Amino acid sequence: MSAKLEKLCQNLHSALGERVGSITIALGEVTLVVAAADYLEVAKTLRDHPDLRFEQLIDLCGVDYAAYGKVTATLAVEPAEVPTEVRRFAAVSHLLSISHNWRLRLRVFAADNDFPVVASLTSIWNSANWFEREAFDLFGIMFEGHADLRRILTDYGFIGHPFRKDFPISGYVEMRYDAEQKRVIYQPVTIEPREVTPRIIREENYGASGRG
């Protein structure tokens, strides 16, 4: 662990105090997890505190943790059956400080799995605007305080949130030109999702030399 990351952690502890949920250092990167209630305040401190000064929000994305560590790529159970203690949705942002030359990953979990809500960072970093629209579009995370939370990447009139783990890779509808009606129509998909290479999680040291 380099001295620089150590210093960043110290500064985070002294500037945020109680509001630090957890700080982990792994692979040369610092991850800060905060509670949804403190999210906006923490973000403000991260930007304005002279020892932190994260001027830029480089990236913000949604993550669906419902199938984490599971063998199937898509969710095997119905979304309603995901145990309530598993918090499915998180918004992960990557911050960059130009003046201190360090980066930070900030993660916040949405409290409710059925209707995930987290605060919007658009008032703190304007670049969050489209990133939050994207996370809303693809994961259905609601960003409270966002002025213009419309869909961004999917089609006009699209139903569902395609990057959720319970959304099939083939989708639900397909589009084609109908010669009789002389227009483009939507119809239920005619292809079935297939898995060419199965998803496998091996135990640690699988295949290491000296083992059967």
Place this chain on the structure above:
Amino acid sequence: MADIQNYTLNFGPQHPAAHGVLRLVLELDGEMVVRADPHIGLLHRATEKLAEQKTWLQSVPYLDRLDYTSMLINEHPYVMAIERLLGIEVPLRAQYIRVMFDEITRIHNHLLSIGTQALDVGAMTMVLYTFREREDIVDMMEATTGARMHGAYYRPGGVYRDLPGQMPRYEVNKFKNAKTVKALNEARSGSLLDFIEDFTNRFPGYCDDYETLLTDNRIWKQRLVDIGIVSAERALQLGFSGPMLRGSGVEWDVRKKQPYEVYEHLDFDIPVGVNGDCYDRYLVRMEEMRQANRIIKQCVAWLRENPGPVIVDNHKVAPPSREKMKGSMEELIHHFKLFTEGIHVPAGEVYAGIEHAKGEFGVYLISDGANKPYRMKLRSAAFTHLSAMDEMAKGHMIADAVTIIGTMDIVFGDVDR
């Protein structure tokens, strides 16, 4: 007097100046833009979702197809992120090859960017010259990777194969006579490195040519100077990176500040703009091409002197050589496991960001220990830049909106992913 109202203009999705499939809803007051609302996603291919269904190696070619004007550099953060998760060290020669192709791609991207921007604002000839040099660059990529555009050349642990010892040559056919072919083959008589070196010697002269066409061109300056001004503070707020950020006077380059691969051993300068307008960003890109040329020269010199492996010898990550695979049972098993089941990447998360030609391109990977990524997020510079369209175009004429799209250097494969 009749009541004059704002009206809304639908720009694109099939407009030659939209640089792809951008639907821009412009609210106009006369000829002045009051509000610009870009509608994106017409090229959304869900690359991130597809990557969750593919093994780590199978996703590499998808990365080329994101920003299809700077192909090889796209693969770089992806393989870098996997290498960080695996904790493997890449052979030095592979690092130099990657850096060299990153910079070649940067020139390729800027040639297209400046050429098409000039085309948008009415300077027709520029694109003809930039595409002439682009041809040499795609020839380099073809000789190395086998594909003119979508190389799939970078692999976790190194690059797919070493640089070719011989540059392919033209042959006489019914369209090209012996004299033309001889002239074309002059630079191609040696190895790929000879060809690249020849190109780097010619290229500063080409840059001078472009500058005589544009830099002091009255019409070019009238169209670009003081258009789309972004202050340094706003540029940071809006998440700008790359030439867009440096054009506003912020001295930030990931290659210098958080060096990856061998950039710390290379000598190059970072051009910075002053006014933050379209013209400054053009000047920054112009100088970046010259600096990229310098880096390529240094890489060529190093690569000539230092032969060696170009991919790690760890057969859990990189395939064994064809020869060994045919002769040894163990290597055969490695090969089979690697191309059926794939690499197993330890659980964890990593963000690898590089200085892409357009800005910071980052790959955020979450692995749960499987042979496929759990989540891949691609952070593309063009997406953030386009989100500032409204702020940059507000108050400008409708013709300036085209200049602003040009200066953002957006490619829709990259914006929509």
